[in-house]
Amino acid sequence: MSSENRTSIPNSLQEHWMPFTSNKDFKDNPRLITEAKGVYLKNHHGKTQIDASSGLFCNPLGHGRKEIINAISKQLEQLDYAQPFQQGFGGSFELATRISKHTPGNLNRIFFSTGGSDAVETAIKISIAYHKAKGQGERFRIVGRERAYHGMHIGGTSVGGMINNVKTFASILMPGVVHMRHTHLPEHKFVKGQPETGLELANDLERIASNFGSENIAACIVEPIAGSTGTLVPPKGYLKRLREICDKHGILLIFDEVITGWGRTGSPFAAQEFGVIPDMITMAKATTNGIVPMGAVAAKEEIYDSIMDASPKGAVELFHGYTYSGLPIAVAAGLAVQDIFEKENLFKKVKEMSPYFLDGLFSLKDLEAVGNIRGYGMMGGIDMKLKEKPGKAGFECFKACYDVGVNFKATGDCLIIAPQFICEKKHIDEIIEKLRTGISNYMKK
Ligand SMILES: Cc1ncc(COP(=O)(O)O)c(C=O)c1O
Numbered sequence: 001m002s003s004e005n006r007t008s009i010p011n012s013l014q015e016h017w018m019p020f021t022s023n024k025d026f027k028d029n030p031r032l033i034t035e036a037k038g039v040y041l042k043n044h045h046g047k048t049q050i051d052a053s054s055g056l057f058c059n060p061l062g063h064g065r066k067e068i069i070n071a072i073s074k075q076l077e078q079l080d081y082a083q084p085f086q087q088g089f090g091g092s093f094e095l096a097t098r099i100s101k102h103t104p105g106n107l108n109r110i111f112f113s114t115g116g117s118d119a120v121e122t123a124i125k126i127s128i129a130y131h132k133a134k135g136q137g138e139r140f141r142i143v144g145r146e147r148a149y150h151g152m153h154i155g156g157t158s159v160g161g162m163i164n165n166v167k168t169f170a171s172i173l174m175p176g177v178v179h180m181r182h183t184h185l186p187e188h189k190f191v192k193g194q195p196e197t198g199l200e201l202a203n204d205l206e207r208i209a210s211n212f213g214s215e216n217i218a219a220c221i222v223e224p225i226a227g228s229t230g231t232l233v234p235p236k237g238y239l240k241r242l243r244e245i246c247d248k249h250g251i252l253l254i255f256d257e258v259i260t261g262w263g264r265t266g267s268p269f270a271a272q273e274f275g276v277i278p279d280m281i282t283m284a285k286a287t288t289n290g291i292v293p294m295g296a297v298a299a300k301e302e303i304y305d306s307i308m309d310a311s312p313k314g315a316v317e318l319f320h321g322y323t324y325s326g327l328p329i330a331v332a333a334g335l336a337v338q339d340i341f342e343k344e345n346l347f348k349k350v351k352e353m354s355p356y357f358l359d360g361l362f363s364l365k366d367l368e369a370v371g372n373i374r375g376y377g378m379m380g381g382i383d384m385k386l387k388e389k390p391g392k393a394g395f396e397c398f399k400a401c402y403d404v405g406v407n408f409k410a411t412g413d414c415l416i417i418a419p420q421f422i423c424e425k426k427h428i429d430e431i432i433e434k435l436r437t438g439i440s441n442y443m444k445k
Helices: 021-027 064-078 090-100 116-133 154-159 161-171 199-212 239-250 270-274 303-311 328-344 346-366 391-405 425-444
Strands: 034-039 042-045 048-051 109-113 139-145 175-178 217-222 250-257 281-284 295-299 370-376 379-384 409-413 414-417
Touching: 048 199, 048 425, 064 328, 090 109, 090 199, 090 295, 090 328, 109 239, 116 154, 116 217, 116 281, 116 295, 116 303, 139 154, 139 199, 154 161, 175 199, 175 346, 199 217, 199 239, 239 250, 250 391, 295 303, 303 370, 328 346, 346 370, 346 379, 346 409, 346 425, 391 409, 391 414, 414 425
Parallel strands: 139 175, 139 217, 217 250, 250 281
Antiparallel strands: 034 042, 042 048, 109 295, 281 295, 370 379, 379 414, 409 414
């Protein structure tokens, strides 16, 4: 079919190998999204659904924002592409400046990538390059954490800790990676916000430093709140302790804020929310409201300066970059997003709406099939009780909820809930009501 005559219903489902999808199940019973406006989606049965997870945490400003669409169209007419090596275009410098106004401390040097996975690989490479520039090339180890998600490239898969993402690829993972334990303790049942216990788990980093030699460790990467594994909120004091151990041993601390970045916690970044400044922050998703793929690494000025100073003028200081680093339409979307954040004061709105959202989320605690609920800011996880084998309860529940008109992502047996920042109370009510109906229908099956 020609692209002019394309419809929202494809002729064949077979050729597209879908990502993170039960392809066989999907192709027997497809779920196609045909339209998106504000907080609502429409599926190919013509049924309206409320978007309860901002896509994949991507669209906090709502779908179909005219300001972003217009910015992208204008950019396309003026400059559609400029190769980004040894030359540039003004917009990416402007966006870097706008981003650096929100990053904590002096994380003011912004490297653009094409998504979250690329941002993680970039941060890992920068950490290696930084130590090399400082004459510490022996630092090659990267410390990650169990239950982490850092994207699906080899570096991110290696430092990540979600078992299904790792098993098939164990033979090709990056060497030198060590994992700390996760912070998901049995006593953290139905805890709203930060758990009181578990701070001592940060001492795993100290233990790894003494077991492997701290002088060999380049960086420690964590999501301040582990998102994909179902909103694991850091125990009180945990991130601060990680910072102290990193400082003691000269290890760089990387916060992967691909989910928590841009307001999800009520602060621009979780770093500010929890009062801990890392050495680098990765971001993606909401940077462009999820409309054009884009990621970025914000690095401390000292990191940038060290790498610059280690090379003579005229040499390429960091042999790293992407064809789409700072793509004009991604930049245009990013700038429009910055304008909207400012105009609508959305981080403050998250702070104000969060208690209402969390109360609603935790009201589902009485449902028999619900094993646990966690939440912070405008993100939450609902663990479904295990059914026969891992993942079955989550998937069945996702489908039951989809049928009653609430759309989100389930990871394993956890339902990932992350409403858009533009949600009003009535939208939160609708999400919670439909979750209750969907989960109840799932229980009846
Ligand atoms: C914390 C974190 N890091 C990295 C990624 C990977 O991002 P992308 O899918 O844009 O490559 C994700 C995606 O969900 C994420 O949640």
